[in-house]
Amino acid sequence: MSDLVDDPKMLPEAVPETLRRAIGERYLTYALSTIMHRALPDARDGLKPVHRRILFAMRELRLSSTGGFRKSAKISGDVMGNYHPHGDAAIYDAMARLAQDFAVRYPLVDGQGNFGNIDGDNPAASRYTEARMTAVAEALLDGLNENAVDFRDNYDGTLAEPVVLPASFPNLLANGSSGIAVGMATNIPPHNIAELVDACLHLIKTPDARDDTLLNYIPGPDFPTGGVIVEPPENIAQAYRTGRGSFRLRCKYEVEDLGRGQWQIVVTEIPYQVQKSKLIEKIAELIQTRKVPILADVRDESADDIRLVLEPRSKNVEPEVLMGMMYRNSDLELRFSLNMNVLIDGVTPKVCSLKEVLRAFLDFRQEVLIRRSHHRMEKIDHRLEVLEGLIVAFLNLDRVIDIIRYDDDPKAALKREDWGRTFVRATSEADYVSPPMGGEDGLTEIQTEAILNMRLRSLRRLEEMELKRERDALMAERAGLEDLLDDAALQWAAISDQLREAKKTFGKDHVWGARRTRFAEVGEVEEVPLEAMIDREPITVVCSEMGWIRALTGHIDLNRELKFKDGDAPRFMFHAETTDRLLVFGSNGRFYTLSASNLPGGRGMGEPLRLIVDLPNEAAIVDLFIHKPGRKMLVASSAGDGFIVPEDDVLAQTRSGKQVLNVRGDIRAQVCHPVTGDHVACVGENRKVLVFALDELPELGRGKGVRLQKYKDGGLSDATTFTLADGLSWLDPAGRTRTETDLTEWMGKRAGSGRMAPRGFPRDNRFT
CATH class of the missing domain: 3.90.199.10 (Topoisomerase II, domain 5)
Structure with missing residues (x-):
């Protein structure tokens, strides 16, 4: 064998072929195999x-x-x-x-x-x-x-x-299908058989019916897990008309009254293809992270049926508000996509409309009816041929017995025998015909075998009468089948009867027959403000120098001495409410948003702020304050660059915060103060002060900013805004407030170097 392989003459001749063509042909073969024999359903049987x-x-x-x-x-x-x-x-x-x-x-x-x-x-x-x-x-x-x-x-x-x-019913739509092929996919929701049959009957009566008319019979999917479809009817019609679209599907729930104003929500049906265990895990995560603050607990009390209990945190919240938040944050509402990509005649993949799918099924049922009718006619013809021979035997019983008893080859003798015109096919005596497939008046092979296999107990008068009745019944059935095959109207009438029988069998009286999914018309889930979900209560926010934050119940005395970890001390302490949102400005130029209601309680030392938001270890906390809508902030870096930013634009939706002031290298964010007044005062590490008009600063959403003050050495220490007519104030080393009203010496244009600070200005170069 090795000699043959080593001989070049014995190897097949190489056929040159480009790599692109070779790979293309093979990939196309794989793609067609996946599409036709694995992923896509057949439109005929689904x-x-x-x-x-x-x-x-x-x-x-x-x-x-x-x-x-x-x-x-x-x-x-x-x-x-x-x-x-x-x-x-x-x-x-x-x-x-x-x-x-x-x-x-x-x-x-x-x-x-x-x-x-x-x-x-x-x-x-x-x-x-x-x-x-x-x-x-x-x-x-x-x-x-x-x-x-x-x-x-x-x-x-x-x-x-x-x-x-x-397939005696449209299984493709009744049970739906899903699959991913190569370059295409399919996703068909299940429907109700009774509704599908009604639509098919209408399509038989009116072949040119519009897709929208069929929706009078098929309002939408019918999922096995029930639920409520809240998609607008025009969207449903468009999806069925084009074969592509989606349906908004919600859970079904009830509000149980527990007395004394208490209530709870019980979910009895969940959306299709949602795993209950994962749904509960997701809801538990929402409770833990307080993304839905008005939800207190979730319990699974399911047995054979679904029963998920949602407990609100407060009885004053409306159930619709709670469910609206649950729809937004969990799989209690989802979108089920429709993509009716199916194989037409088992060969051609096509995205079909509702009418095209039903039409493909009905055409297939007509083909099945015709084939079954032809098959039945063949069976009838075969049985009639046998009956012809049996009746011949009964009419010539003595001769048949004589041949079987005495002839050496009774089979050949029966076939040779001239029986004459003795068999009547129809009930009329004028309708004599010769037995088929034999000689002029002989018996066929099939008839001869039937006679030889006949039992002796069948040789009685009653059996002869039964054969004639069977013959007449088969002849009548055959005539009906011939009429059916010649008349399309009769074929569609028979198909309609078959469909009605399927509806009767699997319709509303069947254990699975009643519609499970209901319809409801609702708008989009409204955005619920945080204040509507949280009980408004006073708290005191405390944040230490090491970044440990907590919220004490009530408004306590801000001069009260609190406990901190060894080596730690208070840095921020102010009164707030549970409905407030807090802003944290880091030295990396990012703003982070906290919900006051989610802060750890004041029983211990609190939690590190860096665990609540993604504040890097190398970044320090520049400022922590309550967000006030509509306010503007002055932000500046240690390099002396800054700008005005609307406070509403710095709110972050995620833990990672929102980048506002761009800094790089050793430069860090240094200043974050609310804008009040008409002028800006800056002081550098060189103790030079510059005052200029506020309108010289641009208002940006994000950026590096513009130069506030020019320095030869060092950088910016502090900056603030004030009203020029009221003067510039600061705390002297003794803690007394000093105000300088004549600022002519320090007035200038933005980006100037400034003049030395006035007498009594604090050594830490801070205005506040």
Whole structure:
């Protein structure tokens, strides 16, 4: 063998091919395989190949809805070995999902054992669970043995599997589907069978019906977990018209009165595909981080049904306000996207409208009806041929018995015998015909076999009468089938009857039939102000030099001596209320926003401010104050650059804060004071003071700013704003307030160097 490989003449001739073309062709093959045989459902039966093969394998195992259960391992093993050569874990996961009544609107598998739950727990291993088909699955398979659909060879050519299932109801929309292919995806919500059938019947009567008219019968999805759809009707109509869109889906809740003005909210239905355990974890996180301050607790009291209890922090809050915050911050409201990308005729992927999907299903049902009718006619013709021979035998019974008793080859003798024109096909005696497929008046192979296989107990007068009645009934049925195949109106009438039967079986009287998802018209969730969610109470905010912050209950004396850690001392201490928002300005030029209601209590030493916001260790706290809407702030760096910034623009929504004053290198943010008055006073480390008009400073949202004062050595120590007519004030070394009204000596233009500070100016170069 090695000699053959080493011989260049024995190697196949190389075919030149560009890398781009080679990769392109192979990737296209992979993409088409994923699109057609894995990810996208067929518009006719609404199934992907793995689901179709699971149901077919269960049918081969005779796992009917009224029969016994079989181990799931046996089912997934048969599917993998006979039809789906992929991992048994993937097959079992797909089968388990078909059994979950919270995932599938009309379950196709009846599971026995642990098949998972709405909390998100996985099903038990396949060796521990058992399964069989449901009546809904049997409706999808109805007609499979009547040549209703084509069959193809399985992956190794040893067996045959159906290309598509007959599907007596529009399963694509009834159970929905989702999948991600290559370059495309699909996401179809489940719907109600009774509504789908009504829309199909209307489409049969009015083939050119508009998509909007069908919405009179199908108002929207019907999710297995219920919920409330709050999408405007015009958006729903647009989604079904184009095949793309989304639906806002909310939980269903009730307000329980606990007496004495107390109440709690009980969530009884959660949105589709939301895992209850993760939902509770998210709500618990909201309580811990106080993103929804009016929510006090959440409890899971669920048993077979959903019961999530939400306790408010105060009875004075409206339930609608609390639920509005929950809709914004949790999965109690979500958007379910619609993307009706399906395979038309099992070949062509296309984003279809609601009408196109229903039309594809109805056209398929017509094809199934015609194929089943032809199959039934073939069966009738075969039976009529047998009946012809049996009746011939009854009319010539003595001769038949004589041939069978005495002839060496009775089969050949029966076929050679001239029986004459003795069989009447119809009830009229004028309608004589010769037996088919034989000689002029002979018997066929099939008829001869039937006569030879006839039992002696059948040789009685009653049996002859039964054969004639069966013949007449089959002839009448055959005539009806011929009329059906020749008349499209009769075909659509038969399809309508079949659909009505499906509606009767799986409609409102069925255990899964009633609509679960309701509709409500509501607007967008309004932004709830923080003050509306928090009880307004007085507090005293204390922050130490080392950055430990806390909130004491009530407005205490600001000169009161408090306990701090060893080596620490008070730095900021002021009165506030729980509804206030606090601003922290760091030496890195960033503003951080705190909610006063979220500050740690005053029983201990508090918590480090750096754990509450993302203030770097190398950055110091420049200032801490209460936010006042509409106010403006003067910010400046140690290099002497600064500007005016509106206080509303520095509010941050995240822990990381908001960059306002740009600093780099050794330069740090130095000043943050509220703007009051019409002039600015600056003092440098060189103790020179400069006073200039406030309108010389620009108002910015973010930046480096402009030069306030020029220095040869050092930098800015402090800056403030004041009213020139009232004079410039500061505290002298003795703690007394001094005011200088004649500032002519220090007046100048912005970016000047200034003059030495007046006599009595503080040694720390601070105005306050």
